Amino acid sequence: MSVSTAAPSRAVGLPLASRLAAFRTEGFPTFPILILLVLVFTAVFAEFIAPHNPEVGSLSQRFKPPAWIAGGSSTYLLGTDHIGRDVLSRLIFGARVSMIVGFTAVIFAGVLGTALGILSGYFGGWVDQVIMRITDTWLALPALTFAIFLAAIVGPSEWNIVIILGAVYWTRYARVIRGEVLSIKERDFVRLAIVAGCSKMTIMRRHVLPNVLNSAIVLATLMLGVVIVTEAALSFLGVGVPPPKPAWGLMLADGKKGLMAGYWWLTVFPGVCIVLMVLSANLLGDWLRVKLDPQLRQL
Amino acid sequence: MKRFVLRRLGYAVLTLILLSLTIFLFVRVTGDPTVLLVEPGASRADIEALRQDLGLDRSLVVQYVGFVKDVIRGDFGRSFYYRTPVLELYLSRLPNSLLLAAAAMAFSLLIGIPSGIIAAVRVNGWWDSAGKIFALLGLSMPSFWVGLLLILFFSVYLGWLPSSGSGTVWHVLMPAFALGWYFAAAHMRLTRSSMLEVLGSEYVKLARLKGLPEALVISKHAFKNALIPVMTLAGINLVLMVNVAIVVETVFAWPGIGRLIYEGISFRDFPVVQATVLMNGSMVVIVSLMVDILYAVVDPRIRYER
Numbered sequence: 001m002s003v004s005t006a007a008p009s010r011a012v013g014l015p016l017a018s019r020l021a022a023f024r025t026e027g028f029p030t031f032p033i034l035i036l037l038v039l040v041f042t043a044v045f046a047e048f049i050a051p052h053n054p055e056v057g058s059l060s061q062r063f064k065p066p067a068w069i070a071g072g073s074s075t076y077l078l079g080t081d082h083i084g085r086d087v088l089s090r091l092i093f094g095a096r097v098s099m100i101v102g103f104t105a106v107i108f109a110g111v112l113g114t115a116l117g118i119l120s121g122y123f124g125g126w127v128d129q130v131i132m133r134i135t136d137t138w139l140a141l142p143a144l145t146f147a148i149f150l151a152a153i154v155g156p157s158e159w160n161i162v163i164i165l166g167a168v169y170w171t172r173y174a175r176v177i178r179g180e181v182l183s184i185k186e187r188d189f190v191r192l193a194i195v196a197g198c199s200k201m202t203i204m205r206r207h208v209l210p211n212v213l214n215s216a217i218v219l220a221t222l223m224l225g226v227v228i229v230t231e232a233a234l235s236f237l238g239v240g241v242p243p244p245k246p247a248w249g250l251m252l253a254d255g256k257k258g259l260m261a262g263y264w265w266l267t268v269f270p271g272v273c274i275v276l277m278v279l280s281a282n283l284l285g286d287w288l289r290v291k292l293d294p295q296l297r298q299l
Numbered sequence: 300m301k302r303f304v305l306r307r308l309g310y311a312v313l314t315l316i317l318l319s320l321t322i323f324l325f326v327r328v329t330g331d332p333t334v335l336l337v338e339p340g341a342s343r344a345d346i347e348a349l350r351q352d353l354g355l356d357r358s359l360v361v362q363y364v365g366f367v368k369d370v371i372r373g374d375f376g377r378s379f380y381y382r383t384p385v386l387e388l389y390l391s392r393l394p395n396s397l398l399l400a401a402a403a404m405a406f407s408l409l410i411g412i413p414s415g416i417i418a419a420v421r422v423n424g425w426w427d428s429a430g431k432i433f434a435l436l437g438l439s440m441p442s443f444w445v446g447l448l449l450i451l452f453f454s455v456y457l458g459w460l461p462s463s464g465s466g467t468v469w470h471v472l473m474p475a476f477a478l479g480w481y482f483a484a485a486h487m488r489l490t491r492s493s494m495l496e497v498l499g500s501e502y503v504k505l506a507r508l509k510g511l512p513e514a515l516v517i518s519k520h521a522f523k524n525a526l527i528p529v530m531t532l533a534g535i536n537l538v539l540m541v542n543v544a545i546v547v548e549t550v551f552a553w554p555g556i557g558r559l560i561y562e563g564i565s566f567r568d569f570p571v572v573q574a575t576v577l578m579n580g581s582m583v584v585i586v587s588l589m590v591d592i593l594y595a596v597v598d599p600r601i602r603y604e605r
Contacts, residue, residue, distance in 0.1 A: 133313060133314075133317070134317065136310070136314060137313075137314045137317040137318060137321070138321075140314050140318070140580070140583055140584050140587065141318065141321075141580050141583070142539060142542035142543070142579055142580065142583055144542060144543055144545060144546075145542045145545065145560070145575075145576055145579050145580070146576070146580070148545065148560065148564065148576075149322070149325075149572060149573075149576040150325065152563075152564045152569075152572050153325055153326065225438075225439065229441045232441055233441065233443060233545075233546045236443060236546060236549075237545070237546065237549060237561060237564065238564070238565065239564055252443070252444065252447065255447070256447065256550070259447065259450060259451060259455065259462075260450075260454070260455060260462065262451075262455050262456070264451050264455075267444075267447045267448070267451060268448070268451075271440075271441070271444035271447070271448070274441060274444065275436075275439050275440050275441075275444070278439040278440075278441075279435065279436070279439040282435065282438060282439055283435070
């Protein structure tokens, strides 16, 4: 194995701290921000950018390959699917679905988790016990299975998915935020606020919340990737966004119909979109984590 | 030690109760469960009979106790589609799921551990950067998409591997790769950071001072200790794999638990969905309990915490 041939490298002698620091100092994430901006732009202006209606196809134009391949035409730049819908237009509108579901679910989970985390950490006692036991249980549940179970009960719809994803993922925020609140509430500015006669509500809102916001934002960015992959998986299984809508996960499910016939564009392009979005969110999240919140680095 | 085990056991039981309560309540709160539990195309009389049978006229508490009693007796009801007890169905699929998980785990460790070690030994070098890119891609590419790409390449273009089903070694390869892909990245990350920590420790310095060859220091002193957290994670991940496999099993038509859940959803076979979710959730709870207790046995410091 390669281990036995490894010679002492130049870095091994360095103290651990500086080596880790070297790993962590990374430049401004131009690439991920650029991609996210492009995706937001296409999501907002989908109507103006998309060349065709994403939900209507013509059956005479089924399974057209991308324009640069023999048999493709420049009307359908990235080809068409099994009922003749334009893949490019569906990808563009799919960005909107992913953005809406991703952002609202992350915000929903974030607000719920942060609020419960603050309550739990600040009040302590039985409030803390109850909230944390529920958090632990939900954390113990395998997220994807749980989401599929909920989706199977309530039925497929875009907003049901948002609620389900929020309900499944709020626990991650609650755990981290509670931990932070535990240390914040012992700090002098909180004690001063108590002495000054502020109500508990005011202290939590004005003094605790602003101090945990950084962590919440970092977590939210990192959760964005998770949420988008989960949404794609749910849609792929048929319990996510309902069919005529152009969601990337749904496109992959449709693309499977043409997979064995070699219609690769139906599988490759939606997947590339998902990966680009998730990758950008992860890279941005990693960078934010280093910049905003040194305590979260170990997460 | 005894107190720690007891408390941890108490938490696990509480979690299991909350888990069953969650599933029980969600089924009932979101509407009349007879609609979910009755077979499609059932007559009005059938629905009435089932409602009586389920005791939906009684209070929620009585219903819950009955539900738990049934579960403990191993009675999860009957599948509409297969017309067999759900438990039988679950147990017949379990070996396939475990086989797939074991293959995926073997693959993820074979890739993850060596590349993690090389990345740590040559930290900030070329290997380390390649490893970072691999880890990022692993965490960003959905496993089912990896599966679809594999089918496209190895089944459609090259025609080397079967695209779906089970039975031979060739059938296992692609699903195991697709499923292990994400975990390989996670195992690589942990191996790397754990190796870095160990390489900076006093006893590794001592081993070097003694004049041991670097290869021996890494393979014997550092590697063995760095492996502990990786193996723990792998143990937990093995169970998670059975759960995450739903989408991969669907892609490859692999007859495991995940496929069972998917079939349950598509055929509106609700007893199957309910039972599999409950069983999978319980499995995660029980394994994390075992890991915690094992850890406390190995590392006395943990017992005295909290």
